Amino acid sequence: MSKRFPKPEITLDGIYSKFADESFCKDFLLDIRFEKGFACPFCGGSEYRRIRSRHLLRCKFCKADISATNGTFMHRAHIPLRLWIVTAFLIMSNKCSVSAVTLMRALGVTYKTAWYILHRIRKAMKCREELYLLDGIVELDDTYLGAPTHGKKRGRGTEKVKMIVALSKNAAGNPEYVKMSDVPNLKGITVGRFARDNIRPGSKIESDNARSFQETVGTEILPCF
Numbered sequence: 001m002s003k004r005f006p007k008p009e010i011t012l013d014g015i016y017s018k019f020a021d022e023s024f025c026k027d028f029l030l031d032i033r034f035e036k037g038f039a040c041p042f043c044g045g046s047e048y049r050r051i052r053s054r055h056l057l058r059c060k061f062c063k064a065d066i067s068a069t070n071g072t073f074m075h076r077a078h079i080p081l082r083l084w085i086v087t088a089f090l091i092m093s094n095k096c097s098v099s100a101v102t103l104m105r106a107l108g109v110t111y112k113t114a115w116y117i118l119h120r121i122r123k124a125m126k127c128r129e130e131l132y133l134l135d136g137i138v139e140l141d142d143t144y145l146g147a148p149t150h151g152k153k154r155g156r157g158t159e160k161v162k163m164i165v166a167l168s169k170n171a172a173g174n175p176e177y178v179k180m181s182d183v184p185n186l187k188g189i190t191v192g193r194f195a196r197d198n199i200r201p202g203s204k205i206e207s208d209n210a211r212s213f214q215e216t217v218g219t220e221i222l223p224c225f
């Protein structure tokens with residue numbers, strides 16, 4: 001008997017159909033770019049006039065015209081907006097990373113263009129990730145990635161890739177956001193650096209490794225059960 005999979009809410013075919021028209025893409029991206037309110041990237045002004053024929057917003061203060069891509073990672077790339085959106089969908093819907101070769105075949109573009117799109121999107125994702133720190137209740141732990149090994153060291157002495165994972169939880173204990181990083185070792189200085197880069201000072205940290213992480217992070221760490 002074949003296994004039944006739930007029907008996905010969004011499909012690649014649906015994305016291609018919805019974003020077939022470049023004008024629609026411009027308006028769509030413009031809307032989501034300023035969905036929390038307009039802020040002129042040039043003067044910070046908050047009032048604008050929409051110029052629908054050109055798919056722009058004109059700042060009422062400095063008169064600058066702001067497009068969907070102006071000042072973003074897509075600016076002056078001369079690549080159809082549809083391709084950026086399809087690529088974002090492919091990245092978000094694949095557990096494994098999307099390679100430039102895969103993207104080249106999926107989009108029907110050159111390898112150079114596929115690599116460029118991926119590079120720009122990954123760089124933007126990294127910048128956005130660095131803006132945020134986990135806070136509140138944060139569960140901090142180490143883990144290992146790699147195939148099972150036989151007859152080799154286990155635990156912290158393993159030859160597998162060592163990872164530190166931090167998961168923030170809301171007051172009800174439900175997971176909210178996660179950050180993780182591969183690290184060369186699990187020494188105190190390494191864990192401390194990870195904590196400083198990813199967790200807001202004053203957060204309540206829970207960990208199975210409370211004792212070892214306690215010395216490291218220098219903040220309150222509660223055992224996690």
Ligand SMILES: [Zn+2]
Binds near residue numbers: 042043044045061062
């Ligand atoms: Zn302005």
